Amino acid sequence: MKTNNRIRNLRRKAAESQDWQCYYCQQPMWETDPKSFSARFRVSDRAILLFRCTAEHLEARCDGGRDIEENIVAACHYCNRNRHRKKRPKDAVSYVSLVRSRMEQGRWHPVLLKQNPV
Incomplete structure (x- = not known):
């Protein structure tokens, strides 16, 4: 239980x-x-799950990554899940490049949110 609280806080x-x-x-x-x-953001109940905040290890635990502040970032469920779908996931730096490139092309999230809703 302590680990869950630590991850939640990080x-x-x-x-x-x-x-x-x-x-x-x-x-x-x-x-x-x-x-x-x-x-x-006027998002459906189903789509909202994609934007749930998750803890993401920059260096995966299976690769020796630890539950420390320098190794934990916040990522939406969609990005976190997709990074780890492959047998050999991309490292965090490569994944940032991939995701942002696809975002610029409108080819990443199935639902895009407006940053400053009225």
């Missing part, structure tokens, strides 16, 4: 320092209030 700290934007795609994220996030 995730929250990272999310706050990132202004609640995903480390990879820079889309907004939510942690505890999906309903208000959904209303704010």
Whole structure:
């Protein structure tokens, strides 16, 4: 249980320092209030799950990455899940480049949020 609390605290700290934007795609994220996030960004209940804030290890635990502040960033569920789908996931730096390149082309998130909703 201590590990879960530690990860939760590291995730929250990272999310706050990132202004609640995903480390990879820079889309907004939510942690505890999906309903208000959904209303704010006009996102369906199903799509909202993509933007849930997760703790992402820059260096994976299986590669020796530790649960320390320097190794944890906040990433949306969509980016975190997709990074780890491959048998050999890209390193964090390469993945940032891939995601941001695809974001510029409109080919990443199935739902894009407006950063400053009215």
